[in-house]
Amino acid sequence: MRPQRFKTRITELFGIDHPIVAGGLMWLADAAYVAGVVNAGGMGYITAKTFPGPGEFEAELDKAKRLTGGKPFGVNLYLSVHTDHNKDLPAQLEIALDKGVRHFETAGLPPADFVERIKDAGGVVFHKVATVKHAVSAASKLPVDAIAVVGAECGGHPGLNLVGSIVQAPLAVQRVDKPILIGGGIGTGAQVAAVLAMGADAALIGTRFLVASEIWSHDAIKQRVIDAQETDTALVLASMRNTFRGIDNATTRAIAELERQGVTEFEAYRPYVMGLAQKQAYTEGDPEKGILSMGQACVFADRIEPVEAIMDRLIDDAVAAAGRMGAISVGGAAAAAE
Ligand SMILES: Cc1cc2nc3c(=O)[nH]c(=O)nc-3n(C[C@H](O)[C@H](O)[C@H](O)COP(=O)(O)O)c2cc1C
Incomplete structure (x- = not known):
């Protein structure tokens, strides 16, 4: 694992070394994957919906605890517009809290009751939305700790307006007075550095990690x-x-x-x-079957390797990108900032 190179509100709030957060992945974000992310210095979220039975879910949380050696990890609660698909989530939240999980990612329908319960239990929660308008609304109505905004490039649900991350990142930072995660299309460290340069506190990644060895898919x-x-x-x-x-x-x-x-x-x-x-x-291993979430950052996924190797490359590249900014700043970065 690379040593810490960037300190942001999210690295501080989540207690992680790198400003890289792996969002929930339906069917795929299990204990092995999430532990891979956590052990590489980021934060990952076991996707509750993947494990509908309470026994299965509990076992997955126990496994994640073992694999992370006690380091904090998270749980993703996605509230579908098909509300009958959400019926297990309240019980799953209680199971996660009982097991000591204190990090949560919410997404989909506004999760007011869930967020309140998480905050009462002393948890840390960010809510993920697809537009800055929804980010502003969520930040004002929900007692969340941070907001993630995913751009049009993302895998899964990019929302209806399809505004890209390069517009949403600075806009979210201007309009939302909470730590910001930016996702959608991020697959290189230069992009991680770019969203940090635009004022965000972390990059939120899904697609780039789909080729991690720890992901169980064929x-x-x-x-x-x-x-x-x-x-x-x-x-x-x-x-x-x-x-x-x-x-x-x-x-x-x-x-x-x-x-x-x-x-x-x-x-x-x-x-x-x-x-x-x-x-x-x-x-x-049939990629023609089903609707399989994948974003435009697929183009940056070049080989199967452990999460840690992907994370190390992202960090090395982000450090190099930050260095390039220093190198091309006339009079040095400090002068440019004056
Ligand atoms: C295969 C796959 C499954 C996903 N499943 C979920 C999910 O169950 N819940 C959720 O909140 N987000 C889900 N997402 C979205 C990711 O958490 C993340 O927001 C998104 O992938 C970031 O954009 P990127 O794909 O460009 O990296 C999924 C994304 C992918 C690629």
Whole structure:
């Protein structure tokens, strides 16, 4: 693990060495992956929805505790617009708190009750949104510790407005008076340095870590991510007001065709968006099956290697980028800041 090179409000608040946070990954962010991130100096979040049964979830938390040797790790609570999918979350939050988890990432519908419970229990929570407008609203209405804003480039749910990270990063910093995480398209250390230079406190990453050795998915899926260019993602389901960015595959093309035909009944889309198809794709190594979240940072994923190796490269590159700014600043960085 690299020594600490950047100190921000998020590294201080989360007690981590590097300003790099790995967001929840449905089916994939388990104990092995999250421990990989934590042990490499970042913060990671076990995705509660992946483990619906209380026993399975408890076992995963116990495993993460063992693998991290007692270092703090987090849990992701994603509140779906399909509210019947959220029924296990309150019990899962209680289990996590009982097990001593104190770091949480919330996303999706406004999580007011969850955030209050987490804060009462002495936890640290950030809420993830896709627009600066929602960031301002969440920061004023929820007692969260920090806000993450993901740009149009991100894997998963980039929101309806599709504004890129380079616009959202400085804007979020200007308008939100809380520590800020910026995600969406980040796959190099130069981008990590860039969001820090724009005033953010951490980079939030999903896609770049999909090729980590600790991610359990079949190597054929990882190879698809490695082979992908930045143009190989598809945006679908805007017509359902639930825009999704994932691997451009047979499934997203079938969905796009339904949208082109103007089909508006969710039932027509259901077979394509079922979560179990994703799990099967990850297990069997069939990248055509299911809607598989992937953002444009896929282009930076170049090989399968442990999370720590990816993290080390990100930090080395971020340090080099920060150094370049010093080197090209006329009269030195201090003079440039005057
Ligand atoms: C495969 C995959 C699954 C994801 N699943 C979830 C999830 O279950 N909950 C959540 O809050 N975010 C989820 N996300 C979003 C990430 O946590 C993160 O916000 C996003 O990946 C950051 O943008 P990037 O993909 O450009 O790095 C997922 C992203 C990917 C790539």
